[in-house]
Amino acid sequence: MNDTAPLIQLHNVDKFFGDFQALKNIDLEVRKGERIVVCGPSGSGKSTMIRCINRLEEHTDGRIIIDGTELTDKIKDIDAVRREVGMVFQSFNLFPHMTIVKNLMIAQQLVRKTPKTEAREVAMRYLERVKIPEQAGKYPIQLSGGQQQRVAIARALCMQPEIMLFDEPTSALDPEMINEVLDVMIDLAKDGMTMIVVTHEMGFARSVADRIIFMDEGEIVEEAEPQTFFDSPVHERTKLFLSQILNH
Amino acid sequence: MSFDFSLIIDSLPKMLGGIGITLQLLVVSAVLGLILAIILLLMRLSGKWWLDWPAQVYIYVFRGTPILVQIFIVYYGFPQFEFIRDSIFWPILREPTGCAIVALSLNTGAYVSEILRGGVKGVNKGLLEAGSALGMSTHQKFIYITAPIATRLALPAYSNDVISLLKSTALASTITIADMTGIARTIVAETYAPYEIFISMAIIYMVFTWIIQKTFGRIERYLGRYAEREA
Numbered sequence: 001m002n003d004t005a006p007l008i009q010l011h012n013v014d015k016f017f018g019d020f021q022a023l024k025n026i027d028l029e030v031r032k033g034e035r036i037v038v039c040g041p042s043g044s045g046k047s048t049m050i051r052c053i054n055r056l057e058e059h060t061d062g063r064i065i066i067d068g069t070e071l072t073d074k075i076k077d078i079d080a081v082r083r084e085v086g087m088v089f090q091s092f093n094l095f096p097h098m099t100i101v102k103n104l105m106i107a108q109q110l111v112r113k114t115p116k117t118e119a120r121e122v123a124m125r126y127l128e129r130v131k132i133p134e135q136a137g138k139y140p141i142q143l144s145g146g147q148q149q150r151v152a153i154a155r156a157l158c159m160q161p162e163i164m165l166f167d168e169p170t171s172a173l174d175p176e177m178i179n180e181v182l183d184v185m186i187d188l189a190k191d192g193m194t195m196i197v198v199t200h201e202m203g204f205a206r207s208v209a210d211r212i213i214f215m216d217e218g219e220i221v222e223e224a225e226p227q228t229f230f231d232s233p234v235h236e237r238t239k240l241f242l243s244q245i246l247n248h
Numbered sequence: 249m250s251f252d253f254s255l256i257i258d259s260l261p262k263m264l265g266g267i268g269i270t271l272q273l274l275v276v277s278a279v280l281g282l283i284l285a286i287i288l289l290l291m292r293l294s295g296k297w298w299l300d301w302p303a304q305v306y307i308y309v310f311r312g313t314p315i316l317v318q319i320f321i322v323y324y325g326f327p328q329f330e331f332i333r334d335s336i337f338w339p340i341l342r343e344p345t346g347c348a349i350v351a352l353s354l355n356t357g358a359y360v361s362e363i364l365r366g367g368v369k370g371v372n373k374g375l376l377e378a379g380s381a382l383g384m385s386t387h388q389k390f391i392y393i394t395a396p397i398a399t400r401l402a403l404p405a406y407s408n409d410v411i412s413l414l415k416s417t418a419l420a421s422t423i424t425i426a427d428m429t430g431i432a433r434t435i436v437a438e439t440y441a442p443y444e445i446f447i448s449m450a451i452i453y454m455v456f457t458w459i460i461q462k463t464f465g466r467i468e469r470y471l472g473r474y475a476e477r478e479a
Contacts, residue, residue, distance in 0.1 A: 056377050082383040093378035097396050097474045107382035139474040
């Protein structure tokens with residue numbers, strides 16, 4: 001595989017839901033170790049775009065290539081991509097009927113065929129990394145939202161992904177729990193993880209992102225480094241969005 | 249009207265003699281019906297019209313006709329056909345008990361498959377997306393995520409169906425089977441004391457219903473342990 005090729009490539013990607021066009025001609029390249037923040041008003045296609053990257057949504061047109069594997073209808077290719085891409089959801093989506101440690105073990109055992117004892121060791125290592133090893137034996141509902149989201153991050157990391165996608169990871173959290181989740185994400189960024197984060201946390205975007213992408217009505221409107229993005233945005237739509245979310 | 253308690257005391261042991269048959273009808277039909285229900289459910293979830301369609305027609309027919317009629321068709325109707333008399337099922341369909349079990353199983357299977365489908369539909373889609381994102385296959389997601397959660401969701405409605413099946417077993421008495429109801433009817437025919445006999449019989453059914461209810465309550469609490477905030 002070519003080392004200089006971007007890890008994630010989207011070329012002219014379109015996505016339709018019936019007649020509604022959710023993504024319009026999306027072009028995006030992400031290199032290994034890059035941290036991308038995607039923002040934009042609701043319904044702008046941010047989530048749809050990252051959900052196309054691990055094929056939770058099927059793109060209608062264009063090409064998506066992840067680490068040299070192009071996403072097609074082939075189950076083999078989809079599986080290959082999903083092995084490299086971890087995802088964290090807005091609503092955590094922990095398996096409610098499994099204990100925390102089992103949540104972290106199940107995919108390792110089923111997908112990677114990791115033996116049980118080793119899967120447990122890996123699970124505990126990542127629970128320690130997100131600082132809640134003492135919750136291993138509990139069920140998700142017994143944890144706070146912030147703790148559940150940290151477990152969800154650990155669950156994705158157990159699969160040793162190359163890329164992590166975050167779909168509004170803090171939007172469902174009470175304000176006092178947002179920082180504990182962002183801290184885990186900042187920690188992950190420091191370790192060089194390739195990340196695409198859909199978020200409205202502009203503080204996080206400013207301090208962590210290499211690039212910020214602003215989307216509106218299914219299009220990438222503006223793409224810039226944080227400094228430029230916040231201090232001198234080019235497009236009117238970006239200016240309007242920033243004025244709406246930054247001026248309280 | 250006088251109420252003859254000594255008659256109840258005398259006839260209770262006789263009616264209890266039919267418990268074995270009643271339980272046999274209930275348990276065997278419930279197990280076979282559940283297996284049938286799971287097959288029908290998988291047909292409906294297959295996404296293939298040539299599996300989905302027959303399952304839908306089957307469910308429609310068996311939910312759309314009275315269970316008593318179904319029992320009569322199996323018992324009086326099937327032996328009319330030469331190929332059934334020649335088939336390997338004849339030893340079963342020759343016996344009234346076999347006919348009752350076949351009819352009850354076919355009937356409850358249709359209802360239970362819809363109950364299970366409700367449970368499957370109730371599973372949060374986000375959990376399946378999380379499974380996909382972790383690389384789990386369709387089968388793995390069904391076995392490890394959908395099935396356990398759907399089971400818990402379907403359980404209250406399923407226990408309702410088992411109780412309903414218990415009452416349906418009483419219809420077996422119409423095709424000469426000496427279950428509890430069959431025996432009660434014989435006693436009534438001999439003693440002309442319908443109140444005493446039928447009321448005591450009703451109480452026996454209620455005791456069974458109570459046992460079924462309690463058992464399912466325990467299973468529900470066990471399966472739902474993860475849904476409680478306190479460990």
